[in-house]
Amino acid sequence: MIHMGSSSLGRGKNSYDCSFKILLIGDSGVGKSSLLLSFISGSVHDLSPTIGVDFKIMLLTIGGKRLKLTIWDTAGQERFGTLTNSYYRGAHGIILVYDVTRRESFTNLLDVWAKEVELYSTNHECIKFLVGNKVDRDCERAVTREEGMSLAQEHKCSFLECSAKTRENVQQCFKELTLKILQVPSLLEQGSRVVERQTLMQKELYQESPRSCCF
Secondary structure, three states, X not given: OEEEEEEOOOOOOOOOOEEEEEEEEOOOOOOHHHHHHHHHHOOOOOOOOOOOEEEEEEEEEEOOEEEEEEEEEEOOOOOOOOHHHHHHOOOOEEEEEEEOOOHHHHHHHHXXXXXXXXXXXXXXXXXXXXXXXXXXXXXXXXXXXXXXXXXXXXXXXXEEEOEOOOOEOHHHHHHHHHHHHHOOHHHHHHHHHHHHHHHHHHHHHHHHOOOOOOO
8 A cells, every 4th residue: 555645844754764865867858847746746837947956755655664755856957067976876766767759868868867877876776767758749759668668678777658747657657666665675774774864863953952941
């Protein structure tokens, strides 16, 4: 059984057992922000391009485990600069997104994005998921489903075609990614340690904070 609910930063901060960091990467305009919004809120509006880095938090319950997903989204046209290392560091899952109507966004997954994952990802067992977005525009398709599947197999990724607009396979994408993360012992252990560290820090802050007294 899976229950989902979005959360703003700081709300429900003690209500999860594991915390996982997930990245959305790919060219600008492939629909990364739309996929995220479709997953978080179930609605998609006309979005302006992401400037810099944004993230959203999603709380899930899977198999009795309460999970916090921090999903990072960045502008595809940014070459990151000093953001690169910190953006990739500690990621448990990476979703590589291309637009099925733009062949260049597909070829750039190999020429640009896969190379950056290899170079900067600190979790060698992190789960990678290849997503072809905008299948609602199938009549404009420039990349076949078979090509997407072949690339995913080559790089040992899971694969789905999605539509942020119609929400086709959006929930399934994030659900499958999360389930695969939970199946990797090292990633599960890391996610648990993140929560333990945060809980310890919160206790220390509480103990150090001044308390008012009543006379």
